[in-house]
């Protein structure tokens with residue numbers, strides 16, 4: 001009897017009891033696969049995924065039969081409505097099998113891809129290619145890594161991705177959504193999500209445009225006017241001067257152009273600007289690695305924390321313990337023994353294939369939680385571990401809730417928890433307290449340098465995090481057709497990030513696929529929202545900790561008050577609508593960029609003054625990726 005609420009409660013209890021087993025087995029099989037990619041482990045993972053989907057289908061279809069509108073209990077209503085979305089499990093069995101094979105193929109292609117030197121070793125992304133992108137100033141090497149990675153991954157995924165889009169949309173429709181983008185957006189329980197996101201983006205754009213203009217000037221100074229157009233996009237791959245004898249696409253194009261009789265070549269577009277390397281990251285999503293080129297006060301460089309960590313003989317385990325201590329200092333829950341026994345904290349040395357992209361795992365049995373990370377001893381990896389431990393803390397806090405509510409208030413909350421903590425960890429006060437810097441006092445110029453370092457990570461990330469799902473939403477809703485995937489990707493990269501590809505791209509390429517979350521079908525707007533949310537939460541926690549003074553100097557370490565505020569939110573999981581959860585911690589019911597702007601105010605003031613002094617143009621009115629050469 002689907003009108004009876006008591007029947008519904010029995011149904012939900014039955015779901016609860018059976019789900020734990022099914023989900024735990026699926027997580028175990030997934031973990032075994034991504035930590036040891038073999039045919040056997042793949043078959044086992046696919047089998048357990050089918051079982052999980054059958055289970056979801058059984059309960060999802062029945063949950064839809066209950067007359068929820070007639071029910072009184074808000075918890076029962078919320079549970080039943082969440083059960084109704086069964087995602088890909090709605091597909092007919094044979095198509096679900098195909099879909100799961102496609103998902104496994106895309107994620108595994110990404111994880112196993114390598115770029116091979118002409119005669120010599122093949123390098124995987126982590127840590128080797130990422131190391132090249134972060135530290136090399138040899139443009140031949142940088143272009144080789146950047147282009148090689150896209151050839152090895154993006155190109156391989158193009159056709160499969162087209163089928164992935166079809167089946168994703170079919171699954172979404174079978175769940176009552178117009179396309180998969182709509183299903184992804186539904187996790188935020190808001191019918192004004194897209195407008196709210198655009199509003200946040202507009203608020204943050206001045207900050208990004210000022211940073212972009214300033215960085216462009218610094219790169220212009222470093223690489224020279226023939227590489228950087230001060231009114232144009234930043235070539236996404238900032239290479240040093242092309243050493244003599246470098247033959248690239250561009251070199252060849254220029255050579256050909258010079259050979260042509262003048263009248264013929266005048267009609268042609270000038271060749272691409274010579275390639276330039278990424279600002280220190282394979283996707284130009286973070287520019288921290290070019291801080292040395294853009295430091296506002298170069299006479300006061302920040303201390304190299306990676307070097308200090310290595311000097312103090314930090315090991316991966318110590319990095320995890322450091323994070324554990326921080327969460328404990330807030331009075332939050334300790335990680336259980338299973339965590340330390342079952343996690344993978346370093347890349348295995350037995351030559352197995354595995355997925356190194358870091359991740360935090362909930363095994364849905366209230367006691368088994370793990371992190372998988374191919375940890376290197378660097379400050380980036382230390383911060384990433386704090387981020388992952390934020391996921392673990394959330395898992396711990398909501399572990400006794402119904403399995404239906406064991407998720408973040410929304411996906412951005414999941415992401416923001418760990419990132420909020422990193423804002424304290426990276427504060428000068430905390431680094432000094434933990435012996436990771438020795439410089440006692442930070443003067444106002446050093447503070448601007450510090451904020452520049454944070455901005456190169458967080459502000460540079462804004463347009464990237466926004467466009468990642470703008471692209472996929474348009475692919476899912478058909479605005480972007482499959483024959484123009486790559487040019488539309490670069491149109492968005494130009495429009496929002498003001499970046500150009502370093503060498504000509506074609507529709508043989510599929511550059512979006514070179515990013516983990518696109519090959520692994522992980523939504524990304526969560527990171528854009530988390531970026532704004534983490535500063536809003538940081539402000540609230542700092543206030544609760546009794547912090548006085550500028551927000552960027554706050555460190556909530558050891559604050560039980562801040563910890564209590566955070567705990568009260570985390571243990572709610574997704575049992576309450578996220579505006580209610582946000583209000584509990586900040587007093588506001590809307591995500592606001594105010595705290596982020598407050599945090600970066602000193603830097604924005606400095607940037608605006610500097611850009612005015614230089615007469616900078618904000619944005620890239622010379623929007624072409626081609627240079628008006630001197631030909």
Ligand SMILES: CC(=O)N[C@@H](CC(=O)O)C(=O)NC[C@H](CC1(C(=O)N[C@@H](Cc2ccc(O)cc2)C(=O)O)CCCC1)C(=O)O
Nearest residue numbers: 285357358359360361362384387388391414415419516527
């Ligand atoms: C079983 C499972 O998948 N679990 C989920 C968690 C869950 O859903 O429960 C999970 O662990 N996802 C992995 C993912 C890893 C990282 C990532 O991918 N980050 C983004 C964006 C970004 C960039 C800068 C930054 O400072 C913070 C984030 C990127 O690198 O582009 C890589 C290192 C950092 C976070 C993550 O932790 O979010």
Ligand SMILES: [Zn+2]
Nearest residue numbers: 387391414415
């Ligand atoms: Zn995360």
